[in-house]
Amino acid sequence: xxxxxxxxxxxxxxxxxxxxxxxxxxxxxxxxxxxxxxxxxxxxxxxxxxxxxxxxxxxxxxxxxxxxxxxxxxxxxxxxxxxxxxxxxxxxxxxxxxxxxxxxxxxxxxxxxxxxxx
Numbered sequence: 001x002x003x004x005x006x007x008x009x010x011x012x013x014x015x016x017x018x019x020x021x022x023x024x025x026x027x028x029x030x031x032x033x034x035x036x037x038x039x040x041x042x043x044x045x046x047x048x049x050x051x052x053x054x055x056x057x058x059x060x061x062x063x064x065x066x067x068x069x070x071x072x073x074x075x076x077x078x079x080x081x082x083x084x085x086x087x088x089x090x091x092x093x094x095x096x097x098x099x100x101x102x103x104x105x106x107x108x109x110x111x112x113x114x115x116x117x118x
Contacts, residue, residue: 002038004051007031011064035091080114091115
């Protein structure tokens with residue numbers, strides 16, 4: 001399995017359980033890895049034969065910026081759903097980082113994997 005990835009995708013959104021978090025936008029950082037087979041795309045040299053990472057980035061920015069979740073777990077799950085179902089990625093890893101959410105800690109978040117890695 002080959003992996004196409006996007007790292008350090010920064011998006012402003014409403015996320016959190018505290019009252020003050022519900023009134024502001026915070027930056028979340030997404031790293032996504034999408035398992036696929038790139039051989040056909042490489043042979044044909046055609047974007048239509050691979051995962052279009054620009055289209056993925058645009059879709060995730062639009063979705064996350066417009067979302068309003070309490071938990072990073074929920075947001076990560078919805079991102080994985082988009083990758084698996086809309087972009088037909090058989091396997092993905094989503095790392096969602098909510099920097100500064102915990103005092104004295106730079107990074108906090110969740111990493112999930114969905115689908116079958118072959």
